Amino acid sequence: MLALRRARLVSLTGSGSVGGLVDVLIADGRVRAIGTAADLAPYVGKAETVDLDGRYVLPGLWDSHVHFGQWAVSRQRLDLTGATSAAAVCALVAERAAGVDGPVVGYGFRDALWPDGPHRDALDAVAPGVPVFLAANDLHSGWYNSAALRLVGHADHPTGLLRESAFMAALLATPGLSPDRLDAAVHQAAKAAAARGIVGVVELEHDFNVAAWTRRVRAGTTFLRVECGVYKAHLDDAIERGWRTGDVQPDTGGLVEMGRLKVITDGSLNTRTAYCHQPYLDSAGKEIGRGDLVVPPKELVPLMRRAAAHGIDAAVHAIGDHANTLALDAYEQVGCGGSIEHAQLLTIDDFRRFADLDLVASVQPQHAVDDREVADRYWPGRTDRAFAYAALLSAGVRLALGSDAPVAPLDPWISVAAAVQRSDDDRPSWHPEQELPASAALAASTRGRRLVRVGEVADLVITEENPLEVAAPKLRSMSVFGTLLAGSWTTDA
Secondary structure (H helix, E strand, O other): OEEEEEEEEEEOOOOOEEEEEEEEEEEOOEEEEEEOHHHHHHHHOOOEEEEOOOOEEEEOEEEEEEOHHHHHHHOOOEEOOOOOOHHHHHHHHHHHHHHOOOOEEEEEEOOOOOOOOOOHHHHHHHOOOOOEEEEEOOOOEEEEOHHHHHHOOOOOOOOOEEEHHHHHHHHHOOOOOOHHHHHHHHHHHHHHHHHOOEEEEEEOOOOOHHHHHHHHHHOOOOOOEEEEEEOHHHHHHHHHOOOOOOOEOOOOOOOEEEEEEEEEOEOOOOOOOOOOOOOOEOOOOOEOOOOOEOOOHHHHHHHHHHHHHOOOOEEEEEOOHHHHHHHHHHHHHHOOOEEEEEOOEOOHHHHHHHHHOOOEEEEOHHHHHHOHHHHHHHOOOOHHHEOOHHHHHHOOOEEEEOOOEOOOOOOHHHHHHHHHOOOOOOOOOOOHHHOOOHHHHHHOOOOOOOOOOOOOEOOEEEEOOOOOOOOHHHHOOOOEEEEEEOOEEOOOO
């Protein structure tokens, strides 16, 4: 039993509000009572007591789209996120290659606005004979030298820049951590996430995630709830085991849950493979295609139908406006529930269709901040309906915020801040008409829980300041006092 004394409960309803000081009693993993000190006096002597001294309590936060293994591993790879050209990346690779005995594995390059392009020859020149594996920030393309291309089965590739399906296969062949070391890295990353107020994540790693997380939780990684997405490669196995969306795995303390079928139907904006109605243009104004439709409707609809017939909802990746239209068409035909992941560019009519089909728009606000220049460059005249969170909310669409880690940091306050103010530097907010109120952004990070209530599970975050009143720049570094998962501390409060 735990008593939180002198707490302020944050309400995420409407414009948001904060009440006066109350005591909160937690027992058996749930909130059992909320009241004055006098109301809870009979219980306080029997409970562990923490005086919050007016700190703020709200429902625990979720990250609704992560690639947890990639996030854990990316923190140990050569960081390319600050490179502004292919030449700058090559300089980093040369420095790393001179200091290690083995392959160079890097992550985070963004080539959409570079003055020069990635090419295998440039990496060969700075790291001759050393395999170099570089993943783009969006995890939709990779840049390899000749030695690495031989190892991933593309020895004759002319440029060394692999995209979409070719890259996804090559990523699986990229040198990584042993299973034990990966689980250790995931353990530390999960602990760090809990310290930022996260109580749960939607795991969309390319893995048999239910099995992986069941193993991890049973081994002691118990900081988070994990809803585990499943890909086509493991769908039959999940069906044979009888797993349905929402099923909790035994012997995990209720922490591991079967999620949705993840299907990646198109590419990404930075890789210029998001599938759009209008073409991309190169620097000379020449059309360079409309992106890639990775899973067309003739494959998507039967796949979703098979999953739905066995109680498994869908989570469909769609970034370009044409890909989103086709994903909505598929949901309409199949009639199942689920989400569209990213929903970055939409046609005007499709905002309403999201709401009519009662689908979740699983979005990553930091992408709008990071990709604003790329969107202006490649989606000219369309950015009024790109990353359009306020328009989705106004249409009655349910929003779920996430990071897409490692594409953006696994930190819910960064996502909330980016939704509240679409800038993280001195530039004005990008399309400020699409900003969300702090209360709406936080509610989209708590799975719709808008207030700590009696009877609900005690997944809570406690902050030093009122998150409804903190300016966006300070929201990004919000000070978290403590996090509770089913009433147990996951951080050292």
